[in-house]
Amino acid sequence: MTLTSKVKTVLDSLISPSKAELKDALLQLGITLDDLAHLPEPLKGLPYNRKLLYKNKEVELLVMNWSQLECAPHDHGNSHGWIQVLSGTSLNTVYEIRGNGLPAELFHEYHHKGKFYYAPKKAVHKMMKASNHTDMVTLHLYSPPITGMIVYDFQKCAACVVSDDCGAWWPKEQSQKVKEIQLMKNAAPEE
Ligand SMILES: [Fe+2]
Numbered sequence: 780m781t782l783t784s785k786v787k788t789v790l791d792s793l794i795s796p797s798k799a800e801l802k803d804a805l806l807q808l809g810i811t812l813d814d815l816a817h818l819p820e821p822l823k824g825l826p827y828n829r830k831l832l833y834k835n836k837e838v839e840l841l842v843m844n845w846s847q848l849e850c851a852p853h854d855h856g857n858s859h860g861w862i863q864v865l866s867g868t869s870l871n872t873v874y875e876i877r878g879n880g881l882p883a884e885l886f887h888e889y890h891h892k893g894k895f896y897y898a899p900k901k902a903v904h905k906m907m908k909a910s911n912h913t914d915m916v917t918l919h920l921y922s923p924p925i926t927g928m929i930v931y932d933f934q935k936c937a938a939c940v941v942s943d944d945c946g947a948w949w950p951k952e953q954s955q956k957v958k959e960i961q962l963m964k965n966a967a968p969e970e
Pocket residue numbers: 853854855898904947
């Protein structure tokens with residue numbers, strides 16, 4: 780079976796998949812860097828370039844090829860999903876949401892090649908390549924396909940709901956800003 784047909788078979792069987800079912804799908808696919816010809820080249824000035832490998836009503840599978848820039852802290856809207864490190868090491872920072880304030884950093888950790896990282900609905904994180912000397916490629920399986928992602932800019936002290944064609948960075952185009960929200964600097968943690 781070709782990768783394309785395997786991806787379709789495995790992912791089309793998922794209906795509102797649970798955390799475990801999503802991870803199991805990635806394990807069944809067992810995708811490695813060797814399976815992925817023509818990776819998207821990292822784009823200048825942006826943290827990563829992405830390529831959609833598959834999408835249906837329930838899930839989307841993307842590969843991301845990283846530059847040396849970190850992405851902005853962001854959530855994945857109402858989607859949850861897994862990130863699999865295909866090559867390199869990721870430095871992942873996890874935040875606590877603070878209502879109308881800026882998220883607060885909880886911890887950061889390194890994810891080496893082969894690691895699976897779960898991102899729950901509404902959770903905020905950011906990622907970057909841990910070393911400039913190696914490439915970093917990550918595979919992302921989300922359910923449902925991400926829409927209404929929120930991106931944070933700590934300097935602007937603002938959040939922005941971005942359009943689906945925008946990645947985890949502050950939108951460059953006005954048309955990618957669905958809604959901009961000014962935040963408070965020192966908000967208390969949510970109860
Ligand atoms: Fe993310």
